[in-house]
Structure formats: structure tokens, C-alpha cells
Amino acid sequence: MTAHAAPPALWPAPYATGAVDATVQVPGSKSVTNRALVLASLAAEPGWLRRPLRSRDTLLMAAALRAMGVGIEETVSSSSAAAAGAADSGEAWRVIPAGLHGPATVDVGNAGTVMRFLPPVATLADGPIRFDGDPRCYERPLHGVIGALRALGARIDDDGRGALPMTVFGGGALDGGPVEIDASSSSQFVSALLLSGPRFNQGVQVRHVGSAVPSMPHIRMTVDMLRHAGAQVDTPESGGEPDVWRVTPGALLGLDLTVEPDLSNAQPFLAAALVTGGRVLIPDWPAHTTQPGDRLREIFTEMGGSCRLTDQGLEFTGSGRVHGIDADLSEVGELTPGIAAVAALADSPSVLRGVAHLRLHETDRLAALTREINGLGGEVAETEDGLRISPRTLRGGTFHTYDDHRMATAGAVLGLAVKDVDIENVATTAKTLPDFPALWTGMLGN
Known part of the structure; x- marks a missing residue:
């Protein structure tokens, strides 16, 4: 008899019952x-x-x-x-x-x-x-x-x-x-x-x-x-x-x-503030950096939040509403999964452009995002170089990661607003963000 490896465990993504208010120390880049x-x-x-x-x-x-x-x-x-x-x-x-x-x-x-x-x-x-x-x-x-x-x-x-x-x-x-x-x-x-x-x-x-x-x-x-x-x-x-x-x-x-904090790995935590209308502080956010993740300040502000850089770090606050976006992400393609997750929860459609190269990343991220968000009841369509996302009422279900750390964190963002989302193989986040589940539940005070 051939032995088969057990499938990765499912992680129940925590559902937010209110606005988050947390300080999250993001590990290095x-x-x-x-x-x-x-x-x-x-x-x-x-x-x-x-x-x-x-x-x-x-x-x-x-x-x-x-x-x-x-x-x-x-x-x-x-x-x-x-x-x-x-x-x-x-x-x-x-x-x-x-x-x-x-x-x-x-x-x-x-x-x-x-x-x-x-x-x-x-x-x-x-x-x-x-x-x-x-x-x-x-x-x-x-x-x-x-x-x-x-x-x-x-x-x-x-x-x-x-x-x-x-x-x-x-x-x-x-x-x-x-x-x-x-x-x-x-x-x-x-x-x-x-x-x-x-x-x-x-x-x-x-x-x-x-x-x-x-x-x-x-x-x-x-x-x-x-x-x-x-x-x-x-x-x-x-x-x-x-x-x-x-x-x-x-x-x-x-x-x-x-080493500076990894600003791209700060994305799900900033997204949590945006999605729940809460506040998250990321300590040690650099005033000047070459990291692509710094674009989050601009992108998530356009999607409905506000931010200010203080001596303590970046304070990001959600307004309680999430807006769609039309954005060229060619320079910051790694941010696409998290932005797509937020866009699926917005009050208007989004178009994410300039990221055809994501088909060659840890997985085909465009196909994976389309399949998984649609699997929860969403409406996402692939374009030649990105995604078109029309918000729909989402339902619970299993969100597959394809051994891709950014797919896992995108699923966790969706789980904040959608009950009963289970993330398959959340352990893949250890690729760049060790102890993500503990950081995530700690942010929520769980």
C-alpha cells in the first residue's frame, strides 16, 4: 500500500467582531x-x-x-x-x-x-x-x-x-x-x-x-x-x-x-485596520526606503483609510468604508494578493493592472486569486495583465494557498469580514513571516 502525506491542516481564519486596535511588530525585510x-x-x-x-x-x-x-x-x-x-x-x-x-x-x-x-x-x-x-x-x-x-x-x-x-x-x-x-x-x-x-x-x-x-x-x-x-x-x-x-x-x-521591518509583510495588518475600520500601528516604519511596500500608504489611503508617520512608526486608520481602486501595480506586484482581498470587500469595483508576471511567482497568483475568491462567492476575472474585481457578498469556505505565503495572508484578510473561512496550509507564511497566526490572533486580542 502506498503511503500518502496527510493534507495540510485547515486554519480557521479569525472573524473580527469589531474594529481592531493594535500595535504589530513586523519582522525584518x-x-x-x-x-x-x-x-x-x-x-x-x-x-x-x-x-x-x-x-x-x-x-x-x-x-x-x-x-x-x-x-x-x-x-x-x-x-x-x-x-x-x-x-x-x-x-x-x-x-x-x-x-x-x-x-x-x-x-x-x-x-x-x-x-x-x-x-x-x-x-x-x-x-x-x-x-x-x-x-x-x-x-x-x-x-x-x-x-x-x-x-x-x-x-x-x-x-x-x-x-x-x-x-x-x-x-x-x-x-x-x-x-x-x-x-x-x-x-x-x-x-x-x-x-x-x-x-x-x-x-x-x-x-x-x-x-x-x-x-x-x-x-x-x-x-x-x-x-x-x-x-x-x-x-x-x-x-x-x-x-x-x-x-x-x-x-x-x-x-x-x-534591517528594516518588511513593509510588504505589514500589508495584512494594515488591511485589517482598513477592513474593520480600526487602527494599527507598525513600529519603526522608515521615513525613507526603497521597499515596494511603502506604496501601501498611498494605495490603502485611496481605498478608504488614512495614515500618519510618527516617531513611533506608521499609524493606519480605517474609515469604516472600503473603496475600489484602479491601480497599476507593475512596480509592486507582490502587494497584489492583499489588495485583491481588500478589493473583494469594497463598495465598488476594482481593476488591478500591470501584473502579468505574477503568473510566474510562487504560484500563478492571478489564477489562484480568481479561483479562491470566486470559490467564496466573489466575482473576479483575469485580464491580460491583472484582475477585474466586482464586490459580491462572500460566504465561508476553504481558501487554498498553493504553498504561497501571500495567498495565505490574503485569505486571512477575507476571514476578518467573512465568517467560517478556513485557510489551507497557513504554515506556508513561514516563508517570509514567521509566527503569522500568532501575530494575527494577537492583533485581534484573541
């Missing part, structure tokens, strides 16, 4: 943590990451770098963490660069940053580095990184798939130089090459050819962090050619970086 780990590993001297995110994606990144020879020491100050009111507040990671080497095997899980940022690092290793991961990672696009690295002189065996699994045969160095790439399916293709570019013999010049690059704020984040580490980077915004990014070869400084 995954995007910042994983970029910082790569930069610190390629630096000429040891560095520190303070208040990093501990989640599946960041632990996969740390484990992969350790497998290639980097030293990463984790320290926790329990007293400072308790004083700050968050389990990870007193944590710091000491990153000690070393000679990168193989053979090694990297488990990317289903983390786009790991599967895309580390193959360029692996070209600098002495020996073969094999990349593998969850079944879904085989379906996610990697051809841009693979093709670019081959054009720059790397030897890669992917059996012609343009996707994982694959082996990078590191030669201890890479010539680098100019390369063309189509990054229209993921901005991470550009970031991947830029992050390792300072260590290439000729640096790197990345020219994007193709339709618009999605999620441009993430490239700006990469550039900002490279410059913080001492790299010289020329960009279209700094007077360079359109769609061309150039990194000069040179040594990287050891980082001493405090």
Missing part, C-alpha cells in the same frame, strides 16, 4: 536580509546584519552561503529582544567572508532570491555548486540568469531547461563585462548580476532588452545596498543609458546594517 547576506559574503572584511529576518527564505540563503564556505554566526540578545517586544529584535548575524568553494549542494526551496542571486556567486567558487529545490522552483523562470552567466563566461549544466535543477561549475572567478538580458519576467535577473558584479574581473554592464521590467523598486533597493557596501553603480536614474546598469569591479566593504 526578506528582500533586504537576503541581499545583505550576499553582499556581506562577497565583502573584503567581516560584517554584521542586525535584526535580520529569520524565515524559510532567509535561512535557505544563509545555509546555501555556508555550504559554499561563508561563515555566518548567529547571536541573540534575549534582554534587548524582550525590551523591544519582538523575538528577533536582539538578533545579529556576523558574516565572515571566505574563499568560496565546492562541491556543494544548494537547496533553494521556492525562494526566488536564492535561486537567482546565488548562481552568479557560484561562478566565483572553486568547484561545482548544484542547485535544487521544491518542485515549483523547476517551473519558475531562470533562463535570464543562466543565459547571461554563460555569455559572461560561466559553465552551467541545466540540461537545456533554462530552469532548475542545475550545476554551476565555478572557476574561482568570472570575467564579466557587458551582457544583454530580458528581465521582463523578473527584476531579480538584473539584481542577481549586479550583486556579484563588483567581484567579476571586469565588473558587469547589464542591458535589459524586452518589455518593461516589473518590480523596479527592487532593483533600486539592490543599487542602494551596493552603494552602501562601497560599490560604484551607474543607473538610468543617475544619468546613464535607459535600461542599462553598470557596476565597476572593486572590493566591497563589510556591512553593518540594521
